[in-house]
Amino acid sequence: MTMTGPVQLSMTDGVARVTLNRPDDGNAITLDLARALAEIVGTIAAAGSRVVVVTGAGGTFSTGGDVVDMAAADDIGAFVYELATTFHGALADLADLDAVIIAAVDGVAAGGGLGLALCADVVVASERALFLTAYEAIGLSPDSGASYLLPRVIGASRARAMSAVGLRLNADGARDVGLVHEIVPSAHFDDAVQTLATRLAARPQGHMAASRALFRGADPQEFRRHLDAEARAISAAAASPDATRLIREYAVRARRSAAAAQRRAERSRAA
Structure with missing residues (x-):
């Protein structure tokens, strides 16, 4: 089934393989993507898949919420709340699956993308x-x-510091603090993930939702x-004057960068 x-x-x-498929935009999370993920998680639950592999297309896992979409909203706080609650519903349903969930992270996992990986x-x-x-x-x-899972994975003090100063963890650093369980060369990445998924799918996994909760x-x-508390907090933050300004400034830079990349691609094709 595809x-x-x-x-x-x-x-x-x-094995259910879920691929975020907005590679030209860093697999950024839009309302459409969040709704599609929720629908797909429901399909997986009905099918009874024993393993779920979550990954991103185009060499990026996910850069997080689509800031350009946020900036375009008339009410940024309300929009961010809808986006968060929709995506959170998919994540909560994902956590209820009796399946082993594997995050296959090739490239950036930021913001909501980090939360999905966690x-x-x-x-x-x-x-x-x-x-x-x-x-x-x-x-x-x-x-x-992220605020629930990251402290449980890397420790509360390190998680707070990571958020406060914008610390970035490469693959080795993430493995050192327990966020990553295995690093695989890009050339063998898909094969290694599939081998692991196939091996785990040979086992009964009807205990996984209860084990995960425990x-x-x-x-x-x-x-x-x-997740509900996070949605309320990020909505309130997004509605603040400082965040509104930063979101709109980020969106302007993103649009300029995309336009420049398109011009470079056109020149390359013309040559």
Whole structure:
């Protein structure tokens, strides 16, 4: 079975492969992508896949929420709340799957992309992977479960510092603090992830949702409540004058950068 769009899904032999599919925009998270992910997670649950591989197209995992979309909204706070709650619903449903979740991170995992990677049970990274919170650069608080999961993975003090100063972790650094479980050369990345997924799909995985909840704190609703709190906090932050200014300034730079890249590509084709 295959589904296409801003998120692609393929399922075979008990393995569901979910690919964020906006490579020209760093697989940034839009409302359409968040809604597609929620639908796909529902499809996976109905199919009973034993392993879910989450990855991104085009050499990037995900750069996080689409700031250009945020900047275009009349009410940025309200828009960010809708985006966060939609994406969070998909992440909460992902956490309820009786399947091993593997994040296959090749390239940048930032903001909501970092949160998505943290939702996985196993993180496999290429040597060019890069992990960062990114929220602080535009005056926002964490979402996508990052403030809940990151302290549990790397420790509360290190997680707070990572967010406060915008610390970036490369693949080796992320492995050193426990965020990444295996680093695989890019040339062998897809094969290594598929080998792991196939091996895990041969085992019964009907215990995974309960195991995941126990490791996170026993209460299966705690993660959902925390996601709700994150959505409220990031919406309030986005509505502030400072964040609104930073979001709009970022969007202007992003549009200029995209236009320059398009001009370079056109010159290259003409030559």
